[in-house]
Amino acid sequence: MVAVVTPMQHGVAPDTALDYENLERVIEFHMENGTDAIVAVGTTGESATLMEEEHCDVIRRVVSIVKGRLPVIAGTGANSTIEAIRLTRCARDAGADACLLVTPYYNKPTQEGLYLHHKTVAEQVAIPQILYNVPGRTACDMLPETVGRLSRIANIIGIKEATADLSRVSKLRELCGADFLLLSGDDATAREFILQGGNGVISVTANVAPRAMHDMCQYALAGNRKAATEIDQTLKGLHKELFIESNPIPAKWALYTMGLIQDGIRLPLTWLTTASEAPLLRAMQQAGIR
Secondary structure: OEEEOOOOOOOEOOOOOEEEHHHHHHHHHHHHHHOOOEOOOOOOOOHHOHHHHHHHHHHHHHHHHHHOOOOOEEOOOOHHHHHHHHHHHHHHHHEEEOOEEOOOOOOOOOHHHHHHHHHHHHHHHHOOOEEEOOOOOOOOOOOOOHHHHHOOOOEEEEEOOOOOOOOHHHHHHHOOOOEHHHHHEOOHHHHHHHHHHHOOOOOOHHHHHHHHHHHHHHHHOOHHHHHHHHHHHHHHHHHHHOOOOOOOHHHHHHHHHHOOOOOOOEEOOOOOOOOHHHHHHHHHHHHHOO
C-alpha cells in the first residue's frame, strides 16, 4: 500500500498550488505497477500543510481517479478529536474504503485519552478505520494493550505500526486476534514484520519503487524469505535515503526526477538540498530506477 505524495505545482511556498493533473499521473503509475491500495493525504501526502477543504478535495479526487480499481484509504487523523471526526466523515462521504487515523500529535494524550479519541471517532463515523502509531512523529506511543482494547470495536480493523519494534508483531497479534490487520509503517523493517505475521506495509518506498515493493510483500506473505530478501536488498538504500531529509521531501524529489510530478512542496517543508541528491540518486540506481 503506497502512502502517496500529494503533487503540487512548481515552487516552495505556504500556499503552493495542488496539481491534480499529476495526481492522476501518479495514481495511474501505481495502477500499472502492482500497488495494492492508495493511502491518500497521510504524512507523505503533506496532510499537515493542507487546509481542511483541500484535504477533503484530494480524497474526493483520488476516489474519482481510482474508480474502484483499488481500495482507497484516506488519512483523516488529527490532534483534535472533532477535526478527526469531520475529516473521517468527509472521507466516508467521498467514497473512501477506509480511513487511517494517526494518534493525536503534540498534545501527548494518555493511553485512556487515546482509547477514548479513537473510540469516539469510530462510533461517530461508520467507515472501517485503521489506527496509526508513529511516536517518532507524534511524541505519543499507543501501547499494544490500548490497541487490543480498540480492536474490539467493530469498525476499527487494523493498525499501521511505525515503531520499527518487531517484538510488537506477536504481541499485537495475541491481543487483537487473527483478523485484525497488522500493517508495518516502517519500510526498513517491513519484510521482517510481514514474515513474523504482519499483513503488509503502508510504504513510502512504494512511491518510487511500487513494483518491487509489491513483489517483496507478496513473497514475504507467502513465507518465501529468500525471494523477499533478495528484492529487499535492492531497496535497502531507498528505505534509508528516502528519509535523508524529512518525509516527503526526498520522495517528491525522486518522483520529480522520474518525470511524474513538478518540483512543488509547501512550507515549512522545503525542496531537497543539493547535498542530499547524490545519496538518493545512488539508492534509486541500486533499485533499478533511472
